[in-house]
Amino acid sequence: MEDESDTDEQSRYIVPGLRRGLAALRLFTRDRAVVSVPEISRELKISRATAFRIVYTLEADGYLQRTPHSHAYKLGVNVLSLGFEYLGSQDLLDIARPVLEKLRDDTDASAHMGLRDGTQVVYVLKSASQHRLRSNVSVGTRLALHATSIGQALLLDTPRAELDRLFEGFEMLQYSDQTPATVQQLVDRLDEHRPRGYVAYRSAYAKGIDSVAAPVRDAQGAIVAGINVSDHESLPIMQEQHGRLKDLVMEAAASISMQLGYRPPARR
Template structure:
């Protein structure tokens, strides 16, 4: 059965314009004007190219400059692409490289231990799931690619936080952060998180999470040539699976070996 797509017009089979955000489309159009042959542009040129009134072009450019997607030149009249655009591109390419390298190794780990494996990246205070190899068991962890969890109470998240200094943690978790927004489990404030991470640094891996009853996990950081954690992997599944019984033994050894193999491919020595 074909799934219904609300963004497709039933009459024409094309994109339904009712779902398009005009301002976003115009902002993307502004960014699309820049390229190797035209690295800088003036406000008047941008407005003329897109057929926009000067006031509209100014608001678009001002917003993009404020968000870091455009940079104003030293002459104060020309604009070029800003670092935010480059960051988006590099983050995308880096995540694809990670998945290309880590995917087969995480599949092998899943087959070796008989439980679901995952990889995540740190995005602000969240861990973003970018890869999942579900187990072949009837029951398996249902954490999907693209889903997020607060980093401080998930095993993947804390494996990523392990390499952050106290200053970096304080910058990430300001006084307004609610550690118990989703659950009363886990660290309740920054000091408790620091103590938790210090214990986990000493053992070199993360055992368990505070997500919910019945699920257990082992996680380890993945590092690149910078010797900093750029991702984390885990085995996470129902604690009733036989492979999850030897949490601090065979299972831990397998996770650490796979993390080391991925790190080696990324230039970590």
């Protein structure tokens, strides 16, 4: 039990004005973008004069911005930059590693993360399953962007013109009869995947290996990585590609994306 004298000592160092300012900022939410001084006064149970001084200070330092033709306020750019600077400082691999480990445990299959490098996918993380028959992709492996599940997940947002530039003069090697042989075939394949938001493969790159992949997005919504579960077709979870498996992969991708600062657009 904490000694009462210790609590009194700690309270000496608390700055009430700072605490009130932070409390005022917490009143702003996704569903409540604009807040007025009287609302701050009422909800924080402080006088209007105190609420005004708090708002005036936050506005002067760029943390609040007055809305046009109004005495109400919205968050200023400095609040957003504080969050993005912190999120940007978090290493992608550090964020993704525990998520991939959980994905492996939830599926009892191997999970991977890959990044795009030109026309290749570079595998940067792997959480291997304990099965004798399992994916043999290791960290540092480079595979064809156009032919792999992570590769196609990385390309889901890429415009046709950019795909044409990327693969100009590039030989799109065939790894199975499912591999796109031309940019148009790749575009058609991406058009199939895009409404679902994930890529599902059955023996499309290596015989007997199935996979489901999903993109990872940064704070601006750009695809910065791809993750997948890829393992032997005999594993029970691989029979649920468009069910439980895709749900788990997409949830893992969403978790990493949110930790990077991504917030999906609100549904209308």
